[in-house]
Amino acid sequence: MTIEFKESEKELYVGLTGRLDTAAAAEVSGEFERIAKSADRTIVLDCTNLEYISSSGLRLFLTLRKEASAKGGKVIVRKINDSIRNVFTMTGFYSLFEMED
Amino acid sequence: MDWRKYINRIDIRRSLTRKICFWTLLIAAAIFAMVFGVGAWFATQKMLKEGHQKANLELDKSILYIEKELDLIEASAQNVAFQFPKDYLPSKEIIVYMCRRYLECNPNVQGIAFAFEPECYPDVKGGYSPYLMRSGDSLRYTMLSEKYNYYDREWYAETKRQAKPRWSNPFHEVHGSVICSYCVPLYNAQGKLLGVLAVDMGLKGLTEKIEKIRPYPSSQLTVMDRNLVFIVHPNRDYILRESAMSLVEKSKGMYVPNESVMVKMKHKERGFDSFYYKDREKYLYYSPIHQSEWTVALECDADEIKADMKTIKGEMWFNTAIGLLIMLIVIGLLMRSLLRPLWRFSAAAKKIALGNFDVSLPEVKDRNELWHLRRSMNYMQEHLKQYVGELTHTMEEKGKIESELRIAHGIQMAMLPKIFPPYPERTDMHIYGTLISAKDVGGDLYDFFIRDEKLFFCIGDVSGKGIPASLVMAVTRSLLRMVAAKEDHAVGIVQALNESMADMNSENMFVTMFVGVLNLKTGEVEYCNAGHNAPYILGAEGVRPLEVEPNLPVAIEPNMTYRSQHTYLKKGESIFLYTDGLTEAENKAHELFGEERLKQELERVKETLPDEQLKSLLDSVHRHADGAEQSDDLTMLSIQYLGEGQKPSHEVVRHALTLSNNIRQVPLLGTFVDDIAREAGVSEEGTTQLNLAMEEAVVNVMNYAYPEGVVGKINLTALYDGNDLTFCIVDHGKPFDPTQAEDIDTTKPLEERGIGGLGIFLVRQLMDELTYERKNGENRLTLVKHLTSKG
Numbered sequence: 001m002t003i004e005f006k007e008s009e010k011e012l013y014v015g016l017t018g019r020l021d022t023a024a025a026a027e028v029s030g031e032f033e034r035i036a037k038s039a040d041r042t043i044v045l046d047c048t049n050l051e052y053i054s055s056s057g058l059r060l061f062l063t064l065r066k067e068a069s070a071k072g073g074k075v076i077v078r079k080i081n082d083s084i085r086n087v088f089t090m091t092g093f094y095s096l097f098e099m100e101d
Numbered sequence: 102m103d104w105r106k107y108i109n110r111i112d113i114r115r116s117l118t119r120k121i122c123f124w125t126l127l128i129a130a131a132i133f134a135m136v137f138g139v140g141a142w143f144a145t146q147k148m149l150k151e152g153h154q155k156a157n158l159e160l161d162k163s164i165l166y167i168e169k170e171l172d173l174i175e176a177s178a179q180n181v182a183f184q185f186p187k188d189y190l191p192s193k194e195i196i197v198y199m200c201r202r203y204l205e206c207n208p209n210v211q212g213i214a215f216a217f218e219p220e221c222y223p224d225v226k227g228g229y230s231p232y233l234m235r236s237g238d239s240l241r242y243t244m245l246s247e248k249y250n251y252y253d254r255e256w257y258a259e260t261k262r263q264a265k266p267r268w269s270n271p272f273h274e275v276h277g278s279v280i281c282s283y284c285v286p287l288y289n290a291q292g293k294l295l296g297v298l299a300v301d302m303g304l305k306g307l308t309e310k311i312e313k314i315r316p317y318p319s320s321q322l323t324v325m326d327r328n329l330v331f332i333v334h335p336n337r338d339y340i341l342r343e344s345a346m347s348l349v350e351k352s353k354g355m356y357v358p359n360e361s362v363m364v365k366m367k368h369k370e371r372g373f374d375s376f377y378y379k380d381r382e383k384y385l386y387y388s389p390i391h392q393s394e395w396t397v398a399l400e401c402d403a404d405e406i407k408a409d410m411k412t413i414k415g416e417m418w419f420n421t422a423i424g425l426l427i428m429l430i431v432i433g434l435l436m437r438s439l440l441r442p443l444w445r446f447s448a449a450a451k452k453i454a455l456g457n458f459d460v461s462l463p464e465v466k467d468r469n470e471l472w473h474l475r476r477s478m479n480y481m482q483e484h485l486k487q488y489v490g491e492l493t494h495t496m497e498e499k500g501k502i503e504s505e506l507r508i509a510h511g512i513q514m515a516m517l518p519k520i521f522p523p524y525p526e527r528t529d530m531h532i533y534g535t536l537i538s539a540k541d542v543g544g545d546l547y548d549f550f551i552r553d554e555k556l557f558f559c560i561g562d563v564s565g566k567g568i569p570a571s572l573v574m575a576v577t578r579s580l581l582r583m584v585a586a587k588e589d590h591a592v593g594i595v596q597a598l599n600e601s602m603a604d605m606n607s608e609n610m611f612v613t614m615f616v617g618v619l620n621l622k623t624g625e626v627e628y629c630n631a632g633h634n635a636p637y638i639l640g641a642e643g644v645r646p647l648e649v650e651p652n653l654p655v656a657i658e659p660n661m662t663y664r665s666q667h668t669y670l671k672k673g674e675s676i677f678l679y680t681d682g683l684t685e686a687e688n689k690a691h692e693l694f695g696e697e698r699l700k701q702e703l704e705r706v707k708e709t710l711p712d713e714q715l716k717s718l719l720d721s722v723h724r725h726a727d728g729a730e731q732s733d734d735l736t737m738l739s740i741q742y743l744g745e746g747q748k749p750s751h752e753v754v755r756h757a758l759t760l761s762n763n764i765r766q767v768p769l770l771g772t773f774v775d776d777i778a779r780e781a782g783v784s785e786e787g788t789t790q791l792n793l794a795m796e797e798a799v800v801n802v803m804n805y806a807y808p809e810g811v812v813g814k815i816n817l818t819a820l821y822d823g824n825d826l827t828f829c830i831v832d833h834g835k836p837f838d839p840t841q842a843e844d845i846d847t848t849k850p851l852e853e854r855g856i857g858g859l860g861i862f863l864v865r866q867l868m869d870e871l872t873y874e875r876k877n878g879e880n881r882l883t884l885v886k887h888l889t890s891k892g
Contacts, residue, residue, distance in 0.1 A: 019771075021767050021768070021771070021796055022764045022767050022796060022800040023764045023765050023766075023767040023768060026764055052789060052792070052793070054793055054796050054797060054800070054860075054863075055797055055800075055859035055860040055862075055863055056800070058859055059856050059857075059859065062854065062856060063856065065851060066851065066852075069851060069852070082786070083786055083789045083790070086786075086790075087793065087863070090847070090863065090866050091845075091847055091859060091862065091863070092847030092848060092849075092854075096851050096854070
């Protein structure tokens with residue numbers, strides 16, 4: 001699991017590559033806390049290269065979404081694959097995030 | 102025992118005594134011979150010298166005798182001549198009277214003659230010459246002029262010419278006997294020659310006298326006149342007929358005194374010469390008689406002179422031989438007495454060799470070689486005693502260890518099923534197993550038991566040999582029984598064994614195993630191989646090796662995922678398991694029994710009962726080994742299925758995995774799920790969903806089953822039976838039933854959504870069945886996915 005950051009005034013671009021399973025989620029939770037500090041802006045989570053997500057990954061996304069909501073920012077989830085879209089649909093996350101193709 | 106021959110008394114005596122005697126005698130004989138040779142040479146020289154002296158002495162004796170005879174005649178003749186009147190001529194009667202008177206006074210004279218010049222007694226024709234000579238006891242008178250003209254004769258003419266007394270050449274007197282005359286010229290007062298007085302010396306008498314001079318038996322003395330004509334010679338025919346020169350002429354080289362000898366003789370010198378006559382060495386001693394100008398020669402046989410030397414030589418040889426014989430006896434006795442202590446040492450050494458180290462050694466007083474030998478033997482005794490003591494101690498220790506090993510072997514063998522047939526009441530299968538240890542304790546094992554109409558069986562081979570291997574074997578066997586009591590699947594048993602043993606494997610030992618579970622109802626064999634030789638399936642259709650996954654042996658890698666396999670045994674088919682001690686059985690030429698031979702043997706016994714199969718195989722292994730010691734255990738197990746099994750339409754696939762409660766191990770789960778999903782033919786999308794569901798379920802267990810900081814195991818099995826894919830998650834943590842969790846409401850707005858509960862929710866969404874069971878202190882969570890489309 002690798003994370004790529006691109007920061008500008010208005011938005012923070014976060015590129016996610018690989019599998020975000022339970023083990024990976026534990027590894028990158030620190031990174032997500034850092035991202036949460038920029039929650040007053042627009043955060044773009046680019047999921048073009050994200051292959052897989054588990055509930056731990058979903059929880060990281062949800063925590064970030066709640067932080068943004070509190071600070072007045074927003075979270076855009078960009079380009080998820082079909083299986084992740086299925087999970088998002090199943091869990092109702094699809095309606096919680098601003099989805100972008 | 103061969104060494105006894107080497108210390109045999111007779112051999113020692115022979116070699117040493119014989120050698121010393123032989124060499125001593127040889128050297129002594131050589132020295133003797135040398136001394137003898139030199140001595141003999143000197144002695145011969147001495148003897149020769151003495152021989153010469155003796156011969157010369159005899160020669161001188163004969164010369165002296167002849168000279169004495171000559172002197173007597175000379176003196177008497179000169180006396181007569183002196184008394185003969187110088188101023189007148191005596192009458193004939195007086196002259197005859199003088200002659201008669203002279204002969205009467207000189208018995209050694211043969212005869213006497215007065216020969217006058219013609220003018221002295223003119224009345225006698227041819228000159229007055231009365232000659233009176235002895236004839237027997239009487240005297241015989243002869244007038245010489247009546248017989249011959251004496252004026253021409255040598256004795257008269259030469260005396261007249263030389264005008265001094267002299268000895269004539271020997272000649273035959275008128276009556277035939279050989280004489281030599283001393284001739285004295287007679288003068289009157291005016292110095293006119295009147296005639297010659299001749300006094301005869303008979304050579305016969307001289308010859309008889311000097312012939313007796315004979316220093317050696319065959320030596321001969323000869324006398325020669327001034328012309329070297331023989332006067333005295335053992336051969337009478339030679340006298341006055343032969344001379345030394347004529348004999349040399351006649352003998353044509355046989356009688357060869359040197360020419361110079363003749364010259365020397367003629368010159369009247371004394372001398373010696375040696376020559377060979379008829380292959381005999383002769384010595385010739387000669388010397389002149391000056392007054393008569395004769396030569397006396399003594400001829401001796403050299404061998405006779407040296408004869409004494411030969412006798413002496415013979416005596417010396419005899420004495421030497423006696424001396425050497427005495428020496429031989431003395432040395433022999435000496436050696437025997439010297440070697441006597443050696444016998445005692447030899448006897449002592451024998452006793453030491455037989456283990457009597459305290460035997461007393463013979464006493465040696467002198468500090469000689471034997472004294473050193475005794476010291477060395479003493480030293481040897483002490484060290485042997487010490488060494489054997491240590492050895493005995495070591496052997497006792499070894500004996501103890503061996504006895505313990507035997508006990509260990511007994512315990513080990515007791516762990517294995519030994520009573521065959523083990524299930525005499527069963528008709529649906531036969532089983533037979535055998536284990537032959539190479540060493541007292543080995544690392545092979547086999548086991549079987551029946552539970553729930555399933556035959557659990559196993560064969561294994563621990564790496565290494567001896568006690569370490571046997572300990573690991575015992576542990577394996579114990580764990581196997583423990584694990585198999587709860588676990589239904591071969592793969593689960595292997596998995597559990599691997600975890601337990603890999604954890605406590607400090608010595609990096611491992612076990613190759615084959616575990617199988619035969620369903621006695623169906624003939625299905627579920628099996629898991631851990632690096633062991635593939636078993637063979639035997640039956641009417643032939644012999645074929647069972648397909649096995651190689652997998653790693655047990656106790657190497659704790660996180661190893663073992664793959665389960667399965668097959669079906671038809672009625673009458675056997676599964677034959679073995680360890681490499683069978684295929685690697687060696688004969689004395691180090692040729693292996695080998696896989697090919699095994700296959701041939703199995704082909705022969707493929708339809709027989711298991712006990713016959715194994716006994717037949719053991720026979721052929723023994724034949725092959727032919728008494729060679731085996732380095733590895735030999736274990737075989739054969740199970741024949743005789744039930745009416747039914748093969749289901751689809752094969753069952755089983756996998757197992759064990760994880761600890763650490764989320765870092767989650768990626769291992771991914772591979773595990775991917776493998777079973779691929780074998781069950783699940784789509785990529787479906788596989789992702791199965792992955793997600795299993796991850797959520799397992800992470801849930803990881804998070805809740807064990808307290809924080811406690812390490813626990815989570816055992817996973819996956820089974821695909823052709824319809825359903827069933828996952829089973831087992832842990833020994835606190836009771837926790839995730840099925841009781843309430844579903845989350847996915848329609849709630851963001852602010853009301855809780856952060857938890859997502860995992861179980863996803864599992865429920867993704868799987869078709871989710872059941873929880875708490876049994877024997879275990880949490881068993883079963884997840885089922887129906888894969889066949891039901892409408």
